Amino acid sequence: MLPTFDPTDTEAGSRILEDITSNAGHIQEQVLEEILTKNASTDYLKGFLNGHSDKGLFKNKVPVVDYEDIKIYIDRIALDGEPSRILTNESITELLKSSGTSGGKQKWIPKTAEEGERRAFICCLRDTVLNRYLQGLSDGKALLFVLINPDIHTPGGLVLRTASESEIKNRKDRYPQFILCEDTNQSLYGQLLCGLVQRDAIVSVGTFFASGLLRIIKFFEEHWQEMSSNIRTGQISAWITDPNCKRAVSLILSKQMPDLADSIDLVCQEKSWEGIIKKIWPRTKYVLATITGSMAQYIPALEFYTGGLPVVSSLYGSSEAFFGINMKPLCSPYDVSYTFIPNMAYYEFLPIDNHQDPNCTNRKDAHLKDHIVDLANVKIGQHYELLVTTFTGLYRYRMEDILLVTGFHNSTPQFKFVQRTNVVLSIHTDKTTEQDLQKAVAIAMQILQPLGFFLLEYSSYADTSSIPGHYVLFWELQLRPNDDTPELDQVKMEKCCSLVEQSLDQKYKWLRNQSFSTIGPLEIRVVKQGTFNVLMDFYVSQGTSLNQYKTPKNIKSEKAIVILDSRVVGKFYSREVPNQDS
Known part of the structure; x- marks a missing residue:
């Protein structure tokens, strides 16, 4: 059972964070034991463990796999409608689709209701850290740009969504209707327009990836005059036709605001848009966007547009699982490391020679598991490929992420994301x-x-x-x-x-x-x-x-x-x- 707490209560959240990071090795053993006890009878694990839940047997018999190795099991559930117990004894409620732009192929990852609770928990820990470093966040509003697509249903009857869409659609009551608009242009226009109307209340701006934030800035550059006109007249543009989006925006854009429109024009008409985010939303304390790994290339562009605001990479996660949080959110974007949270999943690490090309690792080597180390035994300065075992049916699964151990927080390692293995x-x-x-x-x-x-x-x-x-x-x-x-x-x-x-x-x-x-x-x-x-x-x-x-x-x-x-x-x-x- 995961502890519950108010993320604005930094003292309570900090106590929980210190406790779990001080007992990483013990918690990891508990996590593996719980996963095996729950799932030893699944079709997948029975093939290796014969129904036993012994941790030593797991480490000796269960192979290291990649997505192609388990795709056949996921397809049986997603396409043929076979039961979840092929992979997990938790009920699979939906499938999370990866972007497919890093490695070239989209993946479908099982998700359960319990996994949603784990992701909510790590987000609360993340918010605790942010509240510790940035005062006054609760006194304003966060402008987090989110875009969603229509649901897709697999032949087996499961919903196929991205991880972000899953979060939003499972917690609809927490989000305004224009975020739920499935027309991306109308949704983004509505989010920007409402952010402009409430510009003096905004204390943080962000989206999931740095590349997406630059796209949003470009969209704003193309539409700011139209938005300013909407604010001046109190009327939304006629091309915003989605009923829910139009209704939600109209509740915020409820009157003519010529003075606000003038102030927006004054900023946007400047020759250079350097510092535009800070100028448009002057109370902003930080910008939230993942800017590690391949996203690091966007740091100069974001520094140009943010006007010196901290760019915070707060969370390391994926469609497969959430892994760690940035304990020093105000650090340089080039120095971000993530402290792994040991009760999210069971982590293992495949050492990579620091002078070796990670792409040369033999992906099908039967002896790979002989070299694996667990979370508590990684070494500072060493590169590893991350393997993950989850409650949702992934076992010794290669994430294809290369990480560098940079230090420890209590007994829990901290990792810098270096690169993907397959690009x-x-x-x-x-x-x-x-x-x-x-x-x-x-x-x-x-x-x-x-x-x-x-x-x-x-x-x-x-x-x-x-x-x-x-x-x-x-x-x-x-x-x-x-x-x-x-x-x-x-x-x-x-x-x-x-x-x-x-x-x-x-x-x-x-x-x-x-x-x-x-x-x-x-x-x-x-x-x-x-x-x-x-x-x-x-x-x-x-x-x-x-x-x-x-x-x-x-x-x-x-x-x-x-x-x-x-x-x-x-x-x-x-x-x-x-x-x-x-």
Whole structure:
């Protein structure tokens, strides 16, 4: 039974947090025992444990798996309507769909009512920490942008939703009706408009991922004049036709407010939108958005728009489970670590040599489990791949996340999210990870930053249509004064290409230096502003949730590449072969 408490009672919440993080090893053993006792009779576990719930037997017999290994069981439940006890003796109430933009495939993850309670508990702990560091949050309102899609029902009769949609639709009474609007443009317009009307009450602004917040800022940039007109006249635009959305907005936009409209115009008419969030919502204390891993690329853009406000990555979670909270929410976005909460699931860790490419790990090695360590025994400075065993039917499941142990809070480890395991560029025998690429791009951008540019978004693919193949990077650049079409200097852009190559690993540089090179010069294709919004729209049209969308750093879809190529305004190539000695 999870303890209950008021997250605004920081003293009570802190006591619970200190208690569970001081007994991490013991709690983890209890969690595993409870999972096995409940689920030993499931079809899946019986195949390995013969109905026993012994923890030693579990660690010796149950294999390490990935999604493809358990998909057949999930499909039997989702598509064929077979009972939940195939995987778990808790009743599966719905399926959570992953975004599908990180690894290229959408996953369906079982969820139960009890899992909803666990997620609510960790969110209360997260709020306790925020209230400890940021005073006065209860004296105002949070403007959290959330967008939902219509429910999908599987042939087996289960609802298929994203994790965020599940939270909202299962707690409808806590959210205004415009958030429940399934037309994303109408919903976002309504949320922004109500946020503007109540601008003096807003104390925090946020959404789930940093990329989504930048999309919202772009939407606001395109519609602020219309919203200001609505506020001036007290009338919502005619294209807002969803009855619930229109009704909810009308309750807040109940009269003409010309003075408020004037103040919004004054801010939005400025040439530069630097600090726009702080200017529009002056009482804002922080911005909430996940900005770790691949999201770190958005830090410069968010720093530009937030006006020096703290950007808080508060929670580490996924469709599979919620894992940890950021105990120092006001730290630099580059330094975020998450303290794992030991009663959420059972965690195990597969060590990765700190000099090893994590993508080289043999995913089907029968001896993988011989190297696994539990939560209490991880080492500071070591990289691990996270394995998770949940109450909902995942057992020794590879999350495909690489984490770095940065320290401990009491007896509980703290982890920095490093990268996904399965996102790489490769032409020959080279393997460039997402983290490698991100670092190289950041180094190259140092050429353009003094000119006022920042990188709004980027992606890549390995072009093997010609010989030799080469890396292609798509960059969407923006000038700080909000100019529409940045001037691109040929020499500087070619230098950027060379710097990216020079910053990649030795294997890549060795292959580029061969007399019969298997890799050609790296190419940067600069695209029109708004291009990555178009790309996002494409993925959303394919079933990806806007809340969970993350720009894929390695484009695999031919249709997506066509979209990007159709909006290229400049192509640049490396003119230098990278030096192997650096």
